[in-house]
Amino acid sequence: MDSVSCIFCKIVKKEIPAKVVFEDDEFIAFNDVKPVSPVHVLVIPKKHHNNLLEIESTEALGKLMKKVQQVAKELNLNDGFRTIINTGDNGGQTVHHLHVHVLGGRFHKWPPG
Ligand code: 5GP
Ligand code: ZN
Secondary structure, eight states, X not given: OOGGGOHHHHHHTTSSOOOXXXXXXXXXXXXXXXXXXXXXXXXXESSOOSSTTSOOOHHHHHHHHHHHHXXXXXXXXXXXXXXXXXXXXXXXXXXXXXXXXXXESSOOOSSOO
């Protein structure tokens, strides 16, 4: 997957619309188009990485998780939330731009399907 044809890169460039809940220079968070929970936000680095296997920088990865924490706080997910990073075919990844799902607003059972 290259960044030109990537749907999340298009959201970053505002070429397709999304309901943005947070944005700064390096990250954007927006509502999932097919939510599976009352809160279902995707937090993504603006820089394109196909998935978790392909992000090299420890600093960038740390910043992503810190951003997830910040977004969860801003969304008032004080009762807890589920974070998911799907990677590759067996991970069920469908959009090949690294993203963290943040699910909240209901109880999430374990293990998932
Ligand atoms: P994955 O299965 O790759 O972890 O998750 C991709 C997620 O992106 C899915 O939950 C899917 O609903 C969401 N998604 C796919 N296309 C779009 C889109 O164009 N806009 C938004 N907001 N979400 C999308
Ligand atoms: Zn991308």
